[in-house]
Amino acid sequence: MKKDALHARRKFLQQLGATGLALGASPFASLALQEKAEERILRYDRKIASTDKLRIGVIGYGVQGHFDLDVALRVPGVELAGICDLYDGRLQRAKELHGKELFTTINYKELLNHSDIDAVLVCTTDCWHAPITIDALAKGKHVYCEKPLVYKRSEGHPVIAAAKKANKVVQVGSQRVSSIGYAKAHELLKAGEIGALNMVNAVYDRQGSIGAWEYTIPDDASALTTHWDKFIEVTQKMAYDAKKFFWWRAFKEVGTGVAGDLFIHLLSGAHVITGSLGPEMIFSTGQISYWKDGRNMPDVMSGVMQYPASAAHPAFQLTLQVNFISGTGGQEIIRFIGSEGVMDVRDNDIFIKHSIMPEAPGFGGYDSLFTFPKAMQDRMQAAYDAKWTAAQRKGRQKDDVIYRAPANYDEHLDHFTGFFDAIRTGKPVVEDAAFGFRAAGPALACNESYFNKQVIHWDPVAMK
Numbered sequence: 001m002k003k004d005a006l007h008a009r010r011k012f013l014q015q016l017g018a019t020g021l022a023l024g025a026s027p028f029a030s031l032a033l034q035e036k037a038e039e040r041i042l043r044y045d046r047k048i049a050s051t052d053k054l055r056i057g058v059i060g061y062g063v064q065g066h067f068d069l070d071v072a073l074r075v076p077g078v079e080l081a082g083i084c085d086l087y088d089g090r091l092q093r094a095k096e097l098h099g100k101e102l103f104t105t106i107n108y109k110e111l112l113n114h115s116d117i118d119a120v121l122v123c124t125t126d127c128w129h130a131p132i133t134i135d136a137l138a139k140g141k142h143v144y145c146e147k148p149l150v151y152k153r154s155e156g157h158p159v160i161a162a163a164k165k166a167n168k169v170v171q172v173g174s175q176r177v178s179s180i181g182y183a184k185a186h187e188l189l190k191a192g193e194i195g196a197l198n199m200v201n202a203v204y205d206r207q208g209s210i211g212a213w214e215y216t217i218p219d220d221a222s223a224l225t226t227h228w229d230k231f232i233e234v235t236q237k238m239a240y241d242a243k244k245f246f247w248w249r250a251f252k253e254v255g256t257g258v259a260g261d262l263f264i265h266l267l268s269g270a271h272v273i274t275g276s277l278g279p280e281m282i283f284s285t286g287q288i289s290y291w292k293d294g295r296n297m298p299d300v301m302s303g304v305m306q307y308p309a310s311a312a313h314p315a316f317q318l319t320l321q322v323n324f325i326s327g328t329g330g331q332e333i334i335r336f337i338g339s340e341g342v343m344d345v346r347d348n349d350i351f352i353k354h355s356i357m358p359e360a361p362g363f364g365g366y367d368s369l370f371t372f373p374k375a376m377q378d379r380m381q382a383a384y385d386a387k388w389t390a391a392q393r394k395g396r397q398k399d400d401v402i403y404r405a406p407a408n409y410d411e412h413l414d415h416f417t418g419f420f421d422a423i424r425t426g427k428p429v430v431e432d433a434a435f436g437f438r439a440a441g442p443a444l445a446c447n448e449s450y451f452n453k454q455v456i457h458w459d460p461v462a463m464k
């Protein structure tokens with residue numbers, strides 16, 4: 001096809017894709033014959049339910065606290081009321097960015113006492129998520145809690161109960177759970193686009209010191225400037241250690257390692273896309289391969305989980321992989337493998353390829369047939385040819401499809417819009433406390449499996 005004709009056709013298809021999301025999986029079969037894959041742009045219209053004023057506080061103003069607050073403030077009607085953090089430098093930075101008058105504190109309970117605060121964003125180190133979330137709910141605040149919802153599995157049910165009792169919104173912050181790409185992947189899987197699901201392979205690899213959690217430590221870091229005594233109120237007693245404060249992910253005393261940092265995103269994504277409540281069996285193994293900086297959490301880790309059949313999906317197996325010294329240069333992908341194809345989800349985009357088994361069984365080629373006497377081969381060939389048509393031997397063909405989110409699409413903003421809409425209208429959030437625990441429980445079980453060299457059994461319905 002000539003270049004401009006191809007361009008015109010692509011444009012036409014993109015327009016079709018933009019308005020034709022509800023169409024069947026591959027309506028362009030005849031047009032697509034000359035090309036390997038069709039590309040469609042996902043439709044996106046964000047609706048703003050209301051702009052009623054909502055005032056928020058941030059607890060934990062580190063890297064993600066900055067990102068979350070910036071996105072939250074882009075939702076119409078949302079205002080910042082105060083920031084809490086334990087490291088003095090970050091409170092100083094809060095005033096630099098949001099004005100000298102901003103209320104700041106090292107004690108989150110002071111922030112929770114402000115009656116004009118409707119909701120808090122909990123963006124602290126993992127070990128503080130559940131205690132702060134429970135206290136905030138008890139004070140009548142809605143809570144956006146960063147993933148993992150809990151640091152220990154035993155905290156899951158108390159958080160869920162606190163949310164129920166307070167009747168406030170809890171939204172957990174995992175990557176892309178509110179993405180239009182994940183919603184489309186869910187729709188495609190449910191419609192049978194790749195046949196019956198049997199396996200999910202999820203990978204989050206990195207190559208670099210920051211990717212391996214060695215974030216820059218401020219040059220004034222000390223027990224005083226980090227309010228260390230307060231930091232360890234929820235942990236065992238520990239001597240001040242700057243790494244445990246600023247590289248907390250790598251230490252089991254305060255963080256949850258690869259499992260709570262990255263497996264959790266992959267699991268949350270897999271759960272949204274499959275509609276699953278979770279696995280029933282969990283095993284994990286790992287090693288400290290390269291980042292021997294004092295950490296006690298693996299930098300190379302894999303998990304294997306068995307998901308039972310449910311109303312939403314057939315039984316499938318899920319593998320998780322994180323490698324922080326990856327010669328791939330880093331990669332992030334959730335791959336869904338079914339009986340008729342494979343669906344790769346990368347960021348908000350979806351790549352589908354098909355392979356459909358022919359109805360006729362294999363015969364000839366790399367087979368035992370050629371080892372039989374010639375007369376028998378001929379006789380059996382004739383019988384096979386009489387039984388199976390050419391079409392039955394070839395199998396159904398289906399075109400590859402690519403779905404992309406629009407270039408300026410921001411799923412983080414959609415996640416926050418969903419949170420504030422839920423507060424304003426009462427409609428449910430996508431990632432509530434139960435959803436958060438259904439991802440955190442199996443993720444944290446990976447750490448238990450790794451440390452105790454055990455298979456962990458989990459009830460995905462009862463979350464136990």
Ligand SMILES: NC(=O)c1ccc[n+]([C@@H]2O[C@H](COP(=O)([O-])OP(=O)(O)OC[C@H]3O[C@@H](n4cnc5c(N)ncnc54)[C@H](O)[C@@H]3O)[C@@H](O)[C@H]2O)c1
Pocket residue numbers: 059060061062063064065084085086087090106108123124125126128146147148173174175230231245246260261
């Ligand atoms: N959703 C995502 O994509 C995503 C990305 C990065 C981080 N996160 C999550 O966000 C959270 C923070 O990660 P980060 O990278 O910003 O870490 P960070 O170390 O940069 O920030 C954590 C901040 O919490 C503060 N803090 C700790 N305990 C506190 C307490 N009791 N009261 C007040 N402040 C306290 C620390 O002083 C620090 O400034 C983690 O739970 C992490 O898993 C989520």
